[in-house]
């Protein structure tokens with residue numbers, strides 16, 4: 246339809262060289278076509294043009310001194326995308342690939358994801374092109390402090406509440422929070438993913454991975470199928486992958502792969518979760534170290550991957566959970582999954598499947614859970630952390646986990662019912678996008694032209 250082409254053309258001109266952002270926008274616009282046709286008020290109120298333009302974008306210099314006394318400079322970002330439903334909410338990503346286009350795609354996705362949770366949170370995202378790999382603890386701390394020296398003036402517990410993403414975990418949140426507190430002299434609930442020692446919520450660490458598996462359970466239920474005994478492919482070895490693997494085991498499934506930027510582990514017996522945690526959480530190590538304990542496992546270095554994709558997706562399985570990063574699962578990978586009989590794909594990462602991979606899943610009627618629905622458990626639990634901070638309460642692990650399970654089931658139901666309403670019963674991309682869009686767009690209309 247013309248409005249999609251026009252919007253993307255305009256974005257290419259006004260925000261050049263942001264391919265991931267155009268991809269995320271196109272994905273949403275294609276899904277919402279039917280509702281745009283149905284309700285003229287969205288056009289009259291220029292909802293699309295307003296939605297694709299962040300309310301505010303902050304870019305800043307992050308200077309810091311490394312352990313050799315050299316001055317380093319990185320680029321910091323916070324994109325405050327949309328506050329129609331609540332304060333801006335979304336993580337910070339520290340990774341060398343970070344640029345304005347990546348942060349904008351993540352922020353845009355976050356708006357709809359957060360809306361889908363049904364909780365009062367708007368969408369934002371931030372980060373820096375800082376590479377935490379190989380940095381000392383002291384360097385990480387100095388970087389986080391410098392980053393916060395600028396960020397603190399833009400955030401607040403009812404304004405904008407950042408959290409973690411790739412490269413930002415409990416340690417970084419601690420350093421960021423410490424510096425924020427020092428600058429403003431207040432113990433605010435201004436970041437989520439905090440340590441449970443000082444204001445963090447139980448289950449936040451596990452929430453994205455657990456939530457993705459709860460979402461997978463909903464897909465299986467829909468097919469009168471059961472997760473127990475299923476062979477699963479998981480990519481990634483960070484927070485999302487580790488806790489997806491943990492939950493898969495708890496439910497009787499068998500995860501056989503994981504990966505990091507260096508390569509992939511395939512372990513026929515099932516991934517040794519304790520070892521994975523030890524390598525990644527305790528030692529900040531590399532995945533090839535897995536072979537020191539399990540020489541029978543298979544390790545494929547990145548250089549040996551098929552040239553058109555990722556080797557994780559070339560193994561046989563029932564369920565695939567991409568939990569690493571954007572565009573990690575290509576059309577060729579999707580073809581391999583289909584040929585190998587994989588029937589369920591659930592995105593733990595943000596936009597891990599390329600557009601043509603998604604098209605293939607939809608064409609073949611595969612049960613596919615898009616990230617903005619399936620990985621919303623992380624941010625949903627962040628909102629539960631905000632609620633606990635604001636009311637000065639502390640809920641138990643089980644209380645939070647039960648709430649998370651409800652939220653994931655509701656997200657699935659909302660996406661499914663919306664897909665049915667628009668006559669594409671098994672297309673959860675369409676269902677999730679329309680369900681999220683409708684909430685944000687209607688809130689924007691009610692709040693006037695702002």
Ligand code: GLU
Nearest residue numbers: 335336408409410624627
């Ligand atoms: N970075 C996570 C996401 O992509 C979590 C954000 C948050 O907890 O605010 O949703």
